[in-house]
Amino acid sequence: MKSLFKIYVIPCLFVFSFSLSAMEVKVLLASFKDGECVLSAQKGFVLQDPVSRNGLQQEDGRKKFALECRQDGVYLDGKRLFKEKIIFKPYGDSCSYDGNKYWGYFLIKKVEDKYLLINVVPLEEYVLSVLKTESLPGWPLEINKVFAIITRTYCLHHIMLSYQKKLPYHIRNSNHHQTYQGIHNCSISKQAVDETKGLFVSYKGMPILAMFDCCCGGIIPADIEGSIDFKKAPYLGRTYACTYCKNAQPFHWSVSYSIDDFISLIQEEASFIVRGIKNIEVIDEDNAGLVKKILITTPTEELMLSADQIYRLSSKIRSYAYTIAKKGKKIVFKGKGFGHHIGLCQWGAREMVRRGFTYKQILSFYYPGTDLMRFVDGTERYNKKGGICQDIKGILSEVQLRSLA
Ligand SMILES: [Zn+2]
Known part of the structure; x- marks a missing residue:
């Protein structure tokens, strides 16, 4: 354990202490089965063994490392640099990967058959x-x-x-x-x-x-069924509505699709070729008013979709609280909120x-x-x-x- 922290409740005076292995956050940036991983730092890096923290390589002033990940190790300039894990610690206060600059340092670690690129960064900077x-x-x-x-x-x-x-x-x-x-x-x-x-x-x-979430749409979370066990996380089971967002721009949304566009959206969810839509309706919703199931009647068969399937179809479908109807040659959604309502x-x-x-x-x-x-x-x-x-x-x-x- 590298550092220790104490916790106290505000405003109570209940104080206890705990140790987490340094209050640093290990953020997964990328994983590589093979291929190139390029790391850079303005003042260069020191390369360290993650356990001993001993330096692994003589300094050569290199500011950019184009690493090649292979199954038997990570290579630099055609030579294997390491097999399992290594730290790239910048001499300055930041290091870069894929166009972004980060505080802290990089850790590369092999897990099963992949190399994980992890940014280890102090919590407050994170x-x-x-x-x-x-x-x-x-x-x-x-x-x-x-x-x-x-x-x-x-x-x-x-x-x-x-x-x-x-x-x-x-x-x-x-x-x-x-x-x-x-x-x-x-x-x-x-x-x-x-x-x-x-x-x-x-x-x-x-x-x-x-x-x-972005906007709750006035939904009462305690009435939402199925996704959260509110007995174990009662703090997510608010029993009263938020009314503060009702005049916000994201509170109401609507989106309409031509029949053909909607068919192309739902086609991959169907096990048959959808050749038209005769009717579409919500057939199940929970006590909070969130959609659970939708039934689409086509000229040949019926297709039932879950609310999660519908939500994933398009970013224009912004929440789980909506009505849906066929109006002439359009499929029209009218909804409330932006996100999961919790x-x-x-x-x-x-x-x-x-x-x-x-x-x-x-x-x-x-x-x-x-x-x-x-x-x-x-x-x-x-x-x-x-x-x-x-x-x-x-x-x-x-x-x-x-x-x-
Ligand atoms: Zn709200």
Whole structure:
């Protein structure tokens, strides 16, 4: 363990300490079965063994490494550089891959038959990087503080999950988790991260699965069936509606397709050739009003599609709350919300800020029953059970959540 942290609940004085192996985030950037991986740094790299941290190569001032991944190792200039794992640590404060610049350093590690490229970055720098793509430009400081806290919380939750699943990384760099593209210079994001340093949303002392969407459409999450076990994650089961987003632009959406365009969208979901559409209707929805199943009647056969299948057809279908109808030669969707309707509603939170709510009030509204906690770099202290890592694993074994992200 490289560093230790202590946690305390705000405003309670409940204090305990824990150790995670340095509060660094391991972000998976890419994986290679074979092919080229190019890393660069303005002042060059020192190459280290990840375990001993001993330098592996004499300095030659090289600033760019064009690595060739093969099944028996990673090669540089036709010679095998390493077989299993290596660290590329920049002499400066950043390093680059695929057009993006990152804080921290790179770790390349072989897992089964692939080489994983992982950026190891301090947590706060990770949060700052993510805010560039996961917050909305031009929004005020207070809403950026909300996003900073939920970004940090989401990351900490995945760090814990990775311990449980024994993953070689903590979090992916794509919107599968949180979009991460490295360093940027947005000053309001920096201020938001600095002013919320270490803060995260917790339930029973642990970072929550801080889900959020763009606009909830006024759907009550507690009434949504099937995707989340609200007994295990009650903080996602809000029993009251968010009404703050109702005048926001994404609240209402509609999209219409010509019959031919719609057929080409759904064709690959069908096991027969779709030659026309006689009728289309929602045949199942849950108590929250979210669509579960759609029945499409064609001249020859019927086709049943799940809401997830429909959602994946096109980015123009923005949520799970909609009506669908055949009107003349068009298929028309009319919907509410943008996203999966669970967790924090970004446009609702934006309106709450406009009305004077603080980030604490907003987080409490969207994640009921949670506390705000903070970890800070601390002195070396262990709790009586020998470290929180064991506690984290124990708690996680009871929290089997299915992320919609
Ligand atoms: Zn909302």
